[in-house]
Structures are given as structure tokens and as C-alpha cells.
Amino acid sequence: MDDRIREHAEVLVDWSARIEEGDDVVMAVSPGAHELAVATAKLLGERGANLVTTRASGEITRAYLRAHDDEFDPDPAHELALYENANVYLSLRGGHNTAATADVPAERRQAHARATEGVREARMDTDWVSTVHPTRSLAQQAGMAYEEYQEFVYNAVLRDWESLAEEMDRMKGLLDEGSEVRLVSANTDLTMSIEGRTAVNSCASVAYDSHNLPSGEVFTAPYDTSGHVEFDVPMTIHGKRVRDVSLTFEDGEVVEYDAAQNADVIGDVLDTDEGARRLGELGIGMNRGIDRYTDNILFDEKMGDTVHLALGRAYDANLPEGEAGNDSAVHVDLITSVGGDSRLEIDGEVVQRDGQFRWEDGFEN
Amino acid sequence: MDDRIREHAEVLVDWSARIEEGDDVVMAVSPGAHELAVATAKLLGERGANLVTTRASGEITRAYLRAHDDEFDPDPAHELALYENANVYLSLRGGHNTAATADVPAERRQAHARATEGVREARMDTDWVSTVHPTRSLAQQAGMAYEEYQEFVYNAVLRDWESLAEEMDRMKGLLDEGSEVRLVSANTDLTMSIEGRTAVNSCASVAYDSHNLPSGEVFTAPYDTSGHVEFDVPMTIHGKRVRDVSLTFEDGEVVEYDAAQNADVIGDVLDTDEGARRLGELGIGMNRGIDRYTDNILFDEKMGDTVHLALGRAYDANLPEGEAGNDSAVHVDLITSVGGDSRLEIDGEVVQRDGQFRWEDGFEN
Numbered sequence: 206m207d208d209r210i211r212e213h214a215e216v217l218v219d220w221s222a223r224i225e226e227g228d229d230v231v232m233a234v235s236p237g238a239h240e241l242a243v244a245t246a247k248l249l250g251e252r253g254a255n256l257v258t259t260r261a262s263g264e265i266t267r268a269y270l271r272a273h274d275d276e277f278d279p280d281p282a283h284e285l286a287l288y289e290n291a292n293v294y295l296s297l298r299g300g301h302n303t304a305a306t307a308d309v310p311a312e313r314r315q316a317h318a319r320a321t322e323g324v325r326e327a328r329m330d331t332d333w334v335s336t337v338h339p340t341r342s343l344a345q346q347a348g349m350a351y352e353e354y355q356e357f358v359y360n361a362v363l364r365d366w367e368s369l370a371e372e373m374d375r376m377k378g379l380l381d382e383g384s385e386v387r388l389v390s391a392n393t394d395l396t397m398s399i400e401g402r403t404a405v406n407s408c409a410s411v412a413y414d415s416h417n418l419p420s421g422e423v424f425t426a427p428y429d430t431s432g433h434v435e436f437d438v439p440m441t442i443h444g445k446r447v448r449d450v451s452l453t454f455e456d457g458e459v460v461e462y463d464a465a466q467n468a469d470v471i472g473d474v475l476d477t478d479e480g481a482r483r484l485g486e487l488g489i490g491m492n493r494g495i496d497r498y499t500d501n502i503l504f505d506e507k508m509g510d511t512v513h514l515a516l517g518r519a520y521d522a523n524l525p526e527g528e529a530g531n532d533s534a535v536h537v538d539l540i541t542s543v544g545g546d547s548r549l550e551i552d553g554e555v556v557q558r559d560g561q562f563r564w565e566d567g568f569e570n
Numbered sequence: 571m572d573d574r575i576r577e578h579a580e581v582l583v584d585w586s587a588r589i590e591e592g593d594d595v596v597m598a599v600s601p602g603a604h605e606l607a608v609a610t611a612k613l614l615g616e617r618g619a620n621l622v623t624t625r626a627s628g629e630i631t632r633a634y635l636r637a638h639d640d641e642f643d644p645d646p647a648h649e650l651a652l653y654e655n656a657n658v659y660l661s662l663r664g665g666h667n668t669a670a671t672a673d674v675p676a677e678r679r680q681a682h683a684r685a686t687e688g689v690r691e692a693r694m695d696t697d698w699v700s701t702v703h704p705t706r707s708l709a710q711q712a713g714m715a716y717e718e719y720q721e722f723v724y725n726a727v728l729r730d731w732e733s734l735a736e737e738m739d740r741m742k743g744l745l746d747e748g749s750e751v752r753l754v755s756a757n758t759d760l761t762m763s764i765e766g767r768t769a770v771n772s773c774a775s776v777a778y779d780s781h782n783l784p785s786g787e788v789f790t791a792p793y794d795t796s797g798h799v800e801f802d803v804p805m806t807i808h809g810k811r812v813r814d815v816s817l818t819f820e821d822g823e824v825v826e827y828d829a830a831q832n833a834d835v836i837g838d839v840l841d842t843d844e845g846a847r848r849l850g851e852l853g854i855g856m857n858r859g860i861d862r863y864t865d866n867i868l869f870d871e872k873m874g875d876t877v878h879l880a881l882g883r884a885y886d887a888n889l890p891e892g893e894a895g896n897d898s899a900v901h902v903d904l905i906t907s908v909g910g911d912s913r914l915e916i917d918g919e920v921v922q923r924d925g926q927f928r929w930e931d932g933f934e935n
Contacts, residue, residue, distance in 0.1 A: 227643055229646050229647055229648040229649075231648060234625050234627075234630075236604070239601070239627070239629070239630075242625075242627070242630055243627075243629050243630055243633045244633070246630045246631075246633040246634040246637075247633040247634065247636070247637040248637070249634060249637075250633065250634040250635065250636065250637030250638035251637040251638070253638065253639070253641075253643075255642075255643050255646035255648070255649065256634055257624065257646075257648055257649050257652065258624060258625045258626075258627065258630055259622065259623060259624050259625060260599050260607075260623045260624060260625040262604070262607070262608075262623065264604070264608050265599075265604075265607055265608055265611045265623055266611075268608045268609070268611040268612040268615065269611040269612065269614060269615040269621055270615065271612070271615065272611075272612040272613070272614075272615030272616040273615035273616070273618065274618070276618075277620075278592055278618075278620050281594050281620035281622075282594055282655040283594040283596060283620070283622055283651075283652055283653075283655035283656040284594075284620065284622050284652075285655075286648075286651035286652060286654070286655040287622065287648055287649075287651060287652040288648075289651070290647040290648035290650075290651040291648040
């Protein structure tokens, strides 16, 4: 077995999920993630955890959902009981076809998701972690050769997470103390309030309330946005490729939008509801192991030298206890690179210039 | 998809497991059984059942068990809750290597089995069915080409179960009314009492308390055995090949044994405990779709024109309520062919001669 698979399993079990003796673990394995599952099972055995392995197959899901009608039993007892009694849920993704469920009608999918809301909540109440095993199918989606993609994934996953977490804590500290963020680059000059909001240090560990491996971003929930921003990282939104999205904000709301490709997709997003016209997230990508776009949000938004903003729903973790943030049915991330001629200011002080953070060598104030 | 896979799924869902709307189903899928799982999931969707899919991988189990120590938590809460809340358990077997767990120490395996006895009981309390998807690994074990093995499996599985169940019911009726069974062939003349015992019509359906697909045997629990029997079907017992086993019984107990190969294995079985020297089962193979030995007890003991006897434990289903049958830590099946010059008598009346049952054309009394 590739040593990197073993190391990936170690990061997953020890850094991300913090497995302890006696933990009741559900490990969901996609068809292409078998080797990572074997490496993970070995560590779960060593740690003395208890293991139930489920099969997360798009083809099985497709066959089941297409054959079913739109009336699903609410929260089946056996599935609910499994997750309500689990401490940890590990999702090992990586299939053989990213479009395996492409012909399941959206309404069917939504009806099933609504009926099993309680199951999903029970799963999210565990110390859950979602990660990706590099498969040929995912390499294809990223437009990369298989070995090239393996290197890409392991560069992103096999970080020195402890030291990255410390570095990200600096950024969190600056955001927590700050009142206003300003992002400036060639075609962007945007100002957001973050007063009273708490940043999350998302460093790929349940100990930090971070549930994706890889991760590597610090995010908060901005408001009162004004100015203009252009997103130069291409994205796939609702199945369509959008490029060079630009947004103009006044009093916290989008008042103008455009895109070089599929601008109507952005229009549809903005029309979802009132909250969809406001920002729900400002995220600062700090994982320098991710150095290219692969059209996979799990990686793209964590990329070093990028900042992302999400239209729509804000996360509770960023809000003072009891305070409601921006609410919406959508949360659509858009990414802009800040590696070149750019600066990120907090209360007038530059914290990142041309991609360099203020604590890094080469930072010019 | 091969039509036979769809038909296999239909037999499994409708004849064997009798799936109904709202059933909470756990489907355990071995790594090679994916296609059967997809076909089964489709039918579960059509029937309106609720599905949790688990992954039954020998390699994952091996990694986990080898890494774990000998102290296992008793009946992990999440696993127990899953099965306690399930109505149906479908085991779709068929891996890529029948020896996938060969290097797991036996004590480790036993320690785990002991600790999870409650989980196993909860699983057996459901309407469970175990079946096999033909894989290359199983073809290899059977010494057959892949396509040849597929035909073999589907011949065994895709029967007219309803009419076979009726035919088997005739045999059950004869055994239930009978007091004494005598088996006579070239080197065999054996007499057993079956007075007061109830035969089971094992026709591959939970409606008949039969949990294997394929099945196709009628079995009861004999006692007071006397005489001599030779088993001409080769078997693998405790990992060793045994051939031409012969047993001599007096007053219900084995007093002499021999075999043309690995006779010591039979000696070890007989020495296990007192019950291991007595019979626990007399089974009559009635599945004519199975026409050759494949060294897989799931198929071999159901084969038409064979009778099998098991040393050791008797099944409760054959015993009057509250009566204890032969007890032992082992239950070792041995098979003899009755297609040639042979007869099976119940209370002096021939019910099967040279392989023909008394209700079949060509039967000669």
C-alpha cells in the first residue's frame, strides 16, 4: 500500500476525528475509497474503537431513489438508531463516476432529503469528518492525470496541521478583534463589517469544529457590505460553469451582477430569497498545499492566496449566542485570488499583501 | 446488466425475504456483489422499503481485527441499535478472495465473535437471508470457469421455488409422520429414529424459516443411529480436504471412523465433545439445479440426489417445544450421493430409490 494512504488515515483518525478507545465509529466508504478504508480500519482497531462500515455507492442510491416514489418514510428507525448511537462518522469519499446519480429527479432527491432530516442531524451531531480518497474519476473531474491528482490530494491533506492551526489562529485573532475588513485588488474594492462576529479556525479537526479533510481556511460572517468585487476563479454552480463573476454591493445587498459565462446562474441564485443577495461568509484560504483550482469546493476554497465570499446563509459558529445571521436557502461560494497585486485590510491595517501574511517573511507593509 | 442478476434480486426480495412497504432493511454487500446490490436496491425502492447499506469487506475486517487486541467492547451500541431496529437483513456475499481473512488469529476472531454475540442475535432475529453473487474468486474456489460458475449459481438460485416448496412439503410430511429412516446403498446401511421430530422445509424463504438462497433441502434431527455409512462427496473441514469418510454407529454413537484422506480431521471433530459423536441432522438434498460439488456447503448440501448427515448440534426447529436435542460445539455436515444404486426408506417404505422420489415419474417400488 502507498505510504501516503497510511499517512492520510493517520491524519484522519488522530488529527481530524480524535478517535479514542471505545468510540462507536461509522465509516462510510465510497466504492473507490477501499484502500483508505483498509488503512483507517487498521488504526481504528489499534485505537480500540468499534466499527460499523457502510457502503456509500452512488449507483445503489440511484437505483433505490429512481425506483422509489416521492413518499419516503420519515427517518427510518434502524438508520436513525445507528447514528444516534454513534460517536464518530467518517465519510471516505471517492467513487468511480461523479455523475453516478445524474438522472435521479431533483424532486425525488429533495423528498428523500426532507424525510431523512433527522438522520442527517443525528449524523452531524457526531464528531463527523468528510475526506476524499483520490480516484481516477476525481482526477478526471479535476482535469488531471491520476498520479498528478494523487500528489495534489496528498499535498493538501498531509500538512503539518498543528503548525497550520497555530498560523490560522493568528488570522482568527485579527478577525475577532477587528471591526471592518477591506479587500482591494485590480478590479476589487470591497468593505465589510465583522464587528461582534467570531471567526472559525477551520483546520480539519473536530477539536476546532472543523469537519473537512483537507481544510485550511479561517472564516467569519460579514455584513453591511459595500463596494465591488470580481471573482477570477471559475466555479461550477448548479451544474453550470461560471467565470469572472462580478458583484456590486450597497448597504449590504447586491445591486449589480455580471459574469463572463452563465451570468443567469448568478441571477437565479440572487433571486432565491432575500438573504441570497447578502453575504453569509468571508473565508480566507490558507492551505498552501492546494495550489490550483480543481472545480471541487472541498479543495478550491481552502487554497492558499485566495479569499472566498458566500452569498446566502451564515454559519451559527460565527454569530454571538442567540443572534440570527443572514438566512437563506442557499450558500454559494465564490472565490477570488489574492496572490498578485492585492491587499486585505482589517481596520485599516494590511494583514495580507500580494498573498503574504503580515507574519510571513517577505511581507511588505 | 445481466438479466439473471435482476431475476436473482427478485427471488431474494419477493420469495426469500418477503419485503413489504416500510420494512427497515440492512443490506450487507461484499466487494464483488455490487451488481446484485444495485438490482436489489431498485426492488427495495419499488417496494417502499427503507435501506441502510453496509460494506462486508474481508480486507477491512482483517485490518481491523489484526490491529485490535483480544479485548473487544461487548455489543457496540451503534451496531446493536442498527440491527435491533431492522426488520430484514440481506447478506449479499461474493468477494475477491475467499482467503481474505486467512491471517487473522483464530483466538482474535473468536474473541470478537464472543463479544458481539448480542449483535449477531439481533441480526438473526430479523427476517435474514444470505445469498451469493457469483464472482471470479468463488468460481476459482469451485474449480470452474467464470461463466460456467455463473450458470451454476443461477441454475441453483433461479428455481420455481413455489413448486419446489410443494414437492419438499411432501417429503416433510413423510418424515413428520415417520418413526425410522433407513439409508441403503453400495457401502451404506444406516438406521435412525426420527419419532417425535419435526422436519423443516428449507425452501429459501423466511416464510418457511429458511434463510439461505439457494436452499432446497428437507432436514430433521435423527437419534439412536446404528449401522454403517460412507460419504463419497469430498468436503473441506477445518481447512482440510477429506475424502470417503466412513462412520460406524452403535446405540446412536460413532464407534469407528475412517477416511481415504485426512482421517485425523474426523477424529478431531469426534473428540470435540460427547455430542460430536452423535448425529444432529439428517438432510435430504432436493435442489436439482445443483448438479455438482463445488466445495461450498451452501450449495453442496442442497444438491439433488444427495443426503447429508451432520455430526454434532441439532437445530431447535426440529425438536418438540422445550425438548433439548443433541448438543455440541460443532455441526459438521458430511454428504453422500444417492443418485445411483440406493434407497431411502421410512418405516420400511421406499421414498427415494436410485435418486427418484416416490412421487416422480420413473420411480420403481
